[in-house]
Amino acid sequence: MNRKLARSKTDKMLGGVCGGIAEYFGWPSWVVRFVYVLVSILSAAFPGILIYLLLWLLMPLKQDD
Numbered sequence: 001m002n003r004k005l006a007r008s009k010t011d012k013m014l015g016g017v018c019g020g021i022a023e024y025f026g027w028p029s030w031v032v033r034f035v036y037v038l039v040s041i042l043s044a045a046f047p048g049i050l051i052y053l054l055l056w057l058l059m060p061l062k063q064d065d
Contacts, residue, residue: 006062015056023062 003024011019011029018036022029040048 005059007056007059009062009064015052016061017052017055017059020059020062 008019
């Protein structure tokens with residue numbers, strides 16, 4: 001099983017970060033998005049936004065197989 005963490009091209013709302021994490025772990029994307037929003041709200045939003053932007057820049061876009 002050769003899987004890599006990458007942003008999703010199809011399952012995205014902004015940059016495909018949450019969709020890519022969901023694909024990597026095999027979870028529904030709504031669960032990842034819900035947890036992300038919940039953690040962001042509980043941490044006063046700034047760290048969550050910063051982490052999302054960093055992941056958007058650092059995670060490669062998923063290549064077509």
